[in-house]
Amino acid sequence: MHSKKAHAAKPAQRVIKKYPNRRLYDTDTSTYITLAEVKQLVLDGEPFVVRDAKTNDELTRSILLQIILEEEAGGAPMFSEAALANIIRFYGNAMQGFMGSYLEKNVQAFTDIQAQLAEQSKSMTPEMWAQFMNTQNPLMQGMMGSYVEQSKAMFEKMQEQMQKQTEQMFGAFGLKR
Incomplete structure (x- = not known):
């Protein structure tokens, strides 16, 4: 028998599922979330993993890179073109x-x-x-x-x-x- 406490405990890492329609589903809150909300999880230091809803492949890095891309495309980029070129090299x-x-x-x-x-x-x-x-x-x-x-x-x-x-x-x- 499982105790109620075992069921009430939150997982150590929040799981976000990415669906083929590019939507992100937060399994912790049972709601769809935006990339901005994923960014807020990062800012809050909330541990999470992003997984493909069909294959269960981990997509966390690609989502983090997508957030960086949006930030860089916005108002004040952190990296100069020269810095990005050097990283690519x-x-x-x-x-x-x-x-x-x-x-x-x-x-x-x-x-x-x-x-x-x-x-x-x-x-x-x-x-x-x-x-x-x-x-x-x-x-x-x-x-x-x-x-x-x-x-x-x-x-x-x-x-x-x-x-x-x-x-x-x-x-x-x-x-x-």
Whole structure:
């Protein structure tokens, strides 16, 4: 026998089904939702997965990319054309996997700094905030220094991997550097 509590517990991850007519169905609320509402789930930190209603294939990445595409096409894009072109150049490149990890870690480090600043700013008055922004705050320097160091370490690791791959490639052809 199952207890009532087991049935009342919410799943750890919300399931959204995508139908062939491109509609998204939130199984948690038993309603159709828009892409804007999926974006709000992301902003709220709500864990979810998007699945094809017929095949059950996971479509979460494609929906997230669709949200990014809409945001980029809107008022103030985050990526310049040059940045997008550089990202495209990494697809198929030997460093594709590392670049994805590098970008992910940098975005996470930046997000962590932003969260720390938001938490600290809750107790600040407008006057304190103005003073904070106008001075070289040691806390800010520490957080940004940490971010810069993490980014530098990841870049150095990427350089090392590129050098090893180059040496392996030369070795495969019987050449030495």
